[in-house]
Amino acid sequence: MKINNSFFLFFYDMVFVLPSSKSLTIGWNFGSMLGFVLVFQLLTGTFLAFYYTPDSGLAFSTVQYLMYEINFGWVFRIFHFNGASLFFIFLYLHIFKGLFMFSYRLKHVWMSGLSIYLLLMMEAFMGYVLVWAQMSFWAAVVITSLLSVVPFWGSFLVMWIWSGFGVTGATLKFFFVIHFLLPWALILFVMLHLVLLHTSGSTSLLYCHGDYDKISFFPSFWTKDFYNFFFFFIFFLFSLILPFSLGDHEMFIEADPMMSPIHIVPEWYFLFAYAILRAIPNKILGVIALLMSIVSFYFLGMMNNYFSVMYKLNKFIVFFFIFVSIFLSWLGQCLVEYPFAVLSPIFSFIYFFFIYLMIFLFYFFKVLFL
Numbered sequence: 523m524k525i526n527n528s529f530f531l532f533f534y535d536m537v538f539v540l541p542s543s544k545s546l547t548i549g550w551n552f553g554s555m556l557g558f559v560l561v562f563q564l565l566t567g568t569f570l571a572f573y574y575t576p577d578s579g580l581a582f583s584t585v586q587y588l589m590y591e592i593n594f595g596w597v598f599r600i601f602h603f604n605g606a607s608l609f610f611i612f613l614y615l616h617i618f619k620g621l622f623m624f625s626y627r628l629k630h631v632w633m634s635g636l637s638i639y640l641l642l643m644m645e646a647f648m649g650y651v652l653v654w655a656q657m658s659f660w661a662a663v664v665i666t667s668l669l670s671v672v673p674f675w676g677s678f679l680v681m682w683i684w685s686g687f688g689v690t691g692a693t694l695k696f697f698f699v700i701h702f703l704l705p706w707a708l709i710l711f712v713m714l715h716l717v718l719l720h721t722s723g724s725t726s727l728l729y730c731h732g733d734y735d736k737i738s739f740f741p742s743f744w745t746k747d748f749y750n751f752f753f754f755f756i757f758f759l760f761s762l763i764l765p766f767s768l769g770d771h772e773m774f775i776e777a778d779p780m781m782s783p784i785h786i787v788p789e790w791y792f793l794f795a796y797a798i799l800r801a802i803p804n805k806i807l808g809v810i811a812l813l814m815s816i817v818s819f820y821f822l823g824m825m826n827n828y829f830s831v832m833y834k835l836n837k838f839i840v841f842f843f844i845f846v847s848i849f850l851s852w853l854g855q856c857l858v859e860y861p862f863a864v865l866s867p868i869f870s871f872i873y874f875f876f877i878y879l880m881i882f883l884f885y886f887f888k889v890l891f892l
């Protein structure tokens with residue numbers, strides 16, 4: 523009974539009486555929306571796992587069986603497929619909001635959130651491969667081959683993931699198990715992220731962390747979270763009207779290990795990183811740049827700075843960074859030819875320039891005002 527009471531008090535403190543800034547806008551709904559989508563993906567993914575067969579000879583046919591033979595299987599499949607895109611839409615909005623609001627001042631919250639982002643990228647990639655279509659198969663070949671740049675152990679690591687000398691049915695089974703288990707680790711990371719966030723409090727439009735502007739989380743922000751159902755309504759309409767508009771036509775062709783697609787591209791939410799990878803001719807430097815495109819954001823959380831910085835300048839930089847990220851995503855799906863092959867290195871450099879400019883300014887204003 524004591525354990526139950528302790529859990530109830532913990533839950534009550536986290537979602538009812540939690541002191542929250544009264545200046546929080548709908549932009550702070552992105553985090554709660556991500557929680558909604560995570561549960562939604564878990565439910566639809568579990569249903570799909572009942573009928574999926576992780577076998578290289580049956581995987582593609584299993585997906586077609588789900589679409590045509592299982593009652594409402596097509597509904598679960600298109601919701602799960604488009605739910606991944608919905609997840610990354612709100613994830614990027616959540617990150618950009620954090621950059622606007624200097625959320626990296628809450629270092630533990632920021633770093634745990636970035637760790638969730640990396641796990642989500644792994645989770646989405648493995649789910650993409652499970653369809654076992656032409657594009658997903660060859661994307662698996664390209665991405666897993668990048669691990670060969672690891673010194674000494676690279677080739678052994680690639681063979682361990684492949685479970686052989688190439689991407690085969692054994693690789694598919696490995697990806698299926700990881701794709702099924704990883705969401706439960708994600709839930710633990712999300713819980714840690716929430717505990718850290720509710721311990722430190724959120725950033726706000728007032729750029730302060732004092733208690734004098736706080737109100738109780740319930741009922742004000744509970745009612746504001748109901749806006750999430752409006753976004754879900756739009757998502758359901760989009761999924762039913764344009765179910766495969768965000769996918770590639772090669773995803774309707776069964777994987778053929780003997781013939782690769784003319785132009786291999788990942789899903790839209792990885793295109794900016796893919797453009798950075800292709801922008802550098804050297805394989806090792808390209809993989810390092812790919813990793814640093816995400817890892818660089820950890821550096822923002824490594825400095826202690828709670829001083830109010832020049833937020834107008836910061837907004838200008840973040841807006842430009844968003845524009846560069848979108849343009850890089852467009853370049854990522856373009857052919858490797860002139861002028862796209864020239865633009866990719868230029869905008870990759872600008873991408874990193876803005877990240878490290880934010881880091882420099884964050885540190886510079888700390889030194890200036892101390």
